[in-house]
Amino acid sequence: DxxxxxxxxxxxxxxxxxxxISCRSSQGLVNSAGNTLLxxxxxxPGQSPRRLIYEVSKRDSGVPDRFSGSGxxxxxxxxxxxxxxxxxxxxxCMQRTRWPHAFGQGTKLEIK
Amino acid sequence: xEQVVESGGGLVQPGxxxxxxxxxxxxxxxxxxxxxVRQAPGEGLEWVAHINPGGSEKYYVxxxxxxxxxxxxxxxxxxxxxMNSLRAEDTAMYYCIGWSSGxxxxxxxxxxxxx
Numbered sequence: 001d002x003x004x005x006x007x008x009x010x011x012x013x014x015x016x017x018x019x020x021i022s023c024r025s026s027q028g029l030v031n032s033a034g035n036t037l038l039x040x041x042x043x044x045p046g047q048s049p050r051r052l053i054y055e056v057s058k059r060d061s062g063v064p065d066r067f068s069g070s071g072x073x074x075x076x077x078x079x080x081x082x083x084x085x086x087x088x089x090x091x092x093c094m095q096r097t098r099w100p101h102a103f104g105q106g107t108k109l110e111i112k
Numbered sequence: 113x114e115q116v117v118e119s120g121g122g123l124v125q126p127g128x129x130x131x132x133x134x135x136x137x138x139x140x141x142x143x144x145x146x147x148x149v150r151q152a153p154g155e156g157l158e159w160v161a162h163i164n165p166g167g168s169e170k171y172y173v174x175x176x177x178x179x180x181x182x183x184x185x186x187x188x189x190x191x192x193x194x195m196n197s198l199r200a201e202d203t204a205m206y207y208c209i210g211w212s213s214g215x216x217x218x219x220x221x222x223x224x225x226x227x
Contacts, residue, residue, distance in 0.1 A: 039215070041157075048207060049157065051215035060214050092157055099171045101147075103157040 002027050002095050006104035012112045019080040021107045023093035028073055030097070037097040040069055040078045043106075044089040053078065085111060114138035114216050116191075116208045121221030128198050132221055134191040134208030142166060142186045145211040148193045150204035151220075160206070161193060175201075198225045 003026040013019045029036045040053040051060050053069035056076060066081040080087060088111060093104040120132040132148070148160040161182035162171040170182050181194040191208055203225045210216040 041215075043157075048217040048219055050217070054215070090156075094157075099162065100173050101159045101162065103159070106156045 001100055002029075002098050002102050004093055004095055004102050004104035006091075006093060006107050009105060009107055011107055011109045013080075013083045013109060014112045015085065016082050019083050019087075019109060021078045021091055021093075021109075023071075023076045023078070023104050025074045025076075025095055027098070029095050036072065037095060038069075038071070038076050039094045039096065040067075041092045041094060041103075042087075042089055043092065044086075047089075049092065080109075083109070083111070114210065114212055114214075116210050116216055116218040118206065118208045118218040118221040121206065121223045123224045123226065124198055125227050126199060126225055128225070129194070129196045130198065130223060132193040132195065132206055132208075132223070134193075134218060136189050136191065136210055136216075139210060139212040139216070140186075141184050141189055141191055141210065143212075146182075146184060146191045147209040147211070148182060148191075149207045149209060150202075150223075151207070152201075152204040155204075158204075163191070195223070198223075200225050 005024045007022045036056050038056050041049040041051050043049040052063050052067050057069045068079050070077050090106040090108050092106050116134050116136045118134050147162045150160050163182045167184050179197045183192045205220040207220045208218045
């Protein structure tokens with residue numbers, strides 16, 4: 001099974017400052033069609049998760065452009081360019097290239 | 113607007129059964145992959161089951177294979193998760209997800225397995 005490892009697990013950030021979360025997969029995530037099925041989700045306290053990024057770097061509809069995704073192979077990164085108060089919560093990376101699909105452990109972002 | 117609404121959660125004794133439902137609107141489940149994901153209290157997200165458009169392919173995480181069954185009803189545009197032989201470790205919020213134009217999550221339905 002593919003294992004997804006995120007770091008850091010806790011991320012205190014000052015408002016307006018950038019933030020970066022790393023996600024590493026135990027196997028490459030390119031599928032037979034040449035696509036890399038690595039997504040990022042955000043879960044606010046008490047809410048359902050919401051997808052922010054799909055296929056490494058494509059933003060979902062309505063997602064602010066301060067969120068960006070990058071990476072290839074087994075190493076991926078979510079960056080927030082200027083954290084806002086509404087960005088608090090837990091961020092998860094997820095691979096859907098191979099079954100079982102798998103989430104990372106989650107990174108809890110809080111405001112300093 | 114695309115949305116899914118889960119129902120059917122509740123308190124059940126170990127060894128018991130529950131059937132979760134997920135009513136979709138704004139899109140047709142027959143045309144898209146659909147999934148169940150769960151989250152134990154205070155924990156992260158875990159895939160449970162996944163079904164392809166049309167329902168010919170079903171995938172389960174090892175811990176539920178043989179006990180849980182994912183299915184869809186096109187006439188009702190609904191997804192189901194039949195859960196048997198429930199264990200304490202199945203206690204979680206269960207989310208239905210529709211992979212249509214985006215990633216459509218419901219609000220979840222809570223399953224508690226306890227005597």
